[in-house]
Amino acid sequence: MKVKYLITTLKFILTLGIILVSVSLLLLFINLFTGKINHRYFANPSWEMQSFGAKSEPAKTFSADSSLSYTQLNDRYLVVLEKKNAGNSLPLIITVCRLLTALAIMWIFLRILKELDLSKPFHPRIVRFAKIAAGLFILTDVFNIIEYNIVNSIVRNAVQTPYLSYLKELGSSTITGIITFLLAVVYQRGVQLQSEQDLTI
Amino acid sequence: MAIIVHLDVMLAMRKMSLTELSERVGITISNLSILKTGRAKAIRFETLDAICRELNCQPGDILAWQPDE
Secondary structure (H helix, E strand, O other): OOHHHHHHHHHHHHHHHHHHHHHHHHHHHHHHHHOOOOOOOOOOOEEEEEEEOOOOOOEEEEOOOOEEEEOOOEEEEEEEOOOOOHHHHHHHHHHHHHHHHHHHHHHHHHHHHHHOOOOOOOOHHHHHHHHHHHHHHHHHHHHHHHHHHHHHHHHHHHOOOOOOEEOOOOOHHHHHHHHHHHHHHHHHHHHHHHHHHHOEO | OOEEEOHHHHHHHOOOOHHHHHHHHOOOHHHHHHHHOOOOOEOOHHHHHHHHHHHOOOHHHHEEEOOOO
């Protein structure tokens, strides 16, 4: 597959993603302003949570030449909080912020793909976009951490429950952001080398 | 920059235009202009060789070093 077609496909996917996220945000805002508030977040907010701890003795199975033991480590729950208070809207705000960040990341990658010229691949504007994207990836994880703490706090303060923890992936966006930043720094060196090459007569 | 390019002086002494030199050497006018105005970062030996051949001069006639102020 030619790189040109790959870039075109990526552009299409990113444009589609931008449209979908924009429509989701638009519908969310329409619901908020028309009063048709999403019950999932306000009236009965629900979150997927998990609880750690050994539940029972390890189970053991045997075959002709080997044995396998397995222990249940965590349980997953769908926690529904039936109490309306101001704090419940915080996860929604964080979700909106995260959606906006995702929108910005997709828009930046679309701009990078538009700027990309394979005959002259190093462009200073791409370095700037890549650094902004790295920052946004890290910001996404900051939002994730805030949401994780808020949801845990809401659930634990509402009712005395066994130890439950919000099921949320943390840290992957930060790693992506750091890798993107490192790539941007390497790319920046490429821009310098290309500039020197252009000014070599 | 510490390296001064005297290409314009040499062209004037030889009564040759930049366009004519570019045609003889096989380098674009824009690149020769970059060299003449001192914006070039580096010069290839083959470029220097071609310019010296066409202007019938030594590299030292085109390039000079001047200490930074």
